[in-house]
Amino acid sequence: MQHQSMQHLAPYQTGLWLAEYLSIRCQLCRVHRSTSQHSSNILNPVSDSLPNNPSNLTNLRRFFDKRLNHGLLCSHCHHSIGWLPKPFQVDIAAASTLSIQAATYYDYPMRQAIRAFKHSEDMTKLPLLLHALRQLPRPHGCHHDNSVIVAMPTTAQRLIKRGFDPVSILSAHLSKHWQIPLWHGVQRVDNTVSQQGLSRAERLSNLDNAFALIEKPAVKRIILFDDVATTGASLQALGRTLHSSFGAAPLDQHQPSHGYHLFAYALAHGNQ
Structure with a gap:
């Protein structure tokens, strides 16, 4: 049963990764800039989707963190769905x-x-x-x-x-x-x-x-x-x-x- 659920996840990992790192605006309101402090609380699609290679993973994360340091939601939207x-x-x-x-x-x-x-x-x-x-x-x-x-x-x-x-x-x-x-x-x-x-x-x-x-x-x-x-x-x-x-x-x-x-x-x- 666990294997079946993982089959559902695989085709969607690229979409998760792209949304996490390539969009600079809040994914809900599309008005405010997303904020970096919420990234760890939302998702970590890179670590879920890439091979477990600590060296490559660390370098890749540093590359994106340096250039696109943001999360998915602005502060207002993050708190609006927190209840x-x-x-x-x-x-x-x-x-x-x-x-x-x-x-x-x-x-x-x-x-x-x-x-x-x-x-x-x-x-x-x-x-x-x-x-x-x-x-x-x-x-x-x-x-x-x-x-x-x-x-x-x-x-x-x-x-x-x-x-x-x-x-x-x-x-x-x-x-x-x-x-x-x-x-x-x-x-x-x-x-x-x-x-x-x-x-x-x-x-x-x-x-x-x-x-x-x-x-x-x-x-x-x-x-x-x-x-x-x-x-x-x-x-x-x-x-x-x-x-x-x-x-x-x-x-x-x-x-x-x-x-x-x-x-x-x-x-x-x-x-x-």
Whole structure:
């Protein structure tokens, strides 16, 4: 599973590297000059993408640091996405709610960055999306041996139309950051339409029977992930599928259990 997530990362390392070192303006507002003090807090795509040769790596870093000493964001934008939104709850069964934690709000200018990446595969926006994603705290008690991440599945039809799956790219980086493997045991049925522009009632109706379980996970902690959670309907439907399939439920810290437990995260929360 870890090998599969790394396959998603490889084609995007050049884009990360270029965005980090060749752009002098803030990747969010595009107005202010980016600042160097945030580089170490955002990403280090060079060390992630180049061979592990200490001598060459050091010389290359010195070369770029001397000429292009800046980060990805200006000070204002860096601090504007530094606060996690409050988690919100959705019902997945009688007397059972799923808490969804987003990394940032789906507002300007982050909204434009997400749209550029999702709809145009704009690689210059990926580093700052990962910067926001890394603000998410890893679920308490979850680690490599007892947890998996389930990226929101897409349909074959949508994958062909778009040409790539942005959620799988983001989830692969989250998997690497948290050191928790991806799990592909759920598939999406090809009979739903895009959620964008639908009301909450329409979203819920559209997602009836939208997911099918292929297999049961080998671990008990399941972390659901989506790029944008508007009403949370997609994560809600996915959580309901897992709950009805094998009794997975949100973890109650006060009632320890040996059953399956659900967690839900998203890159951004807000209206699309």
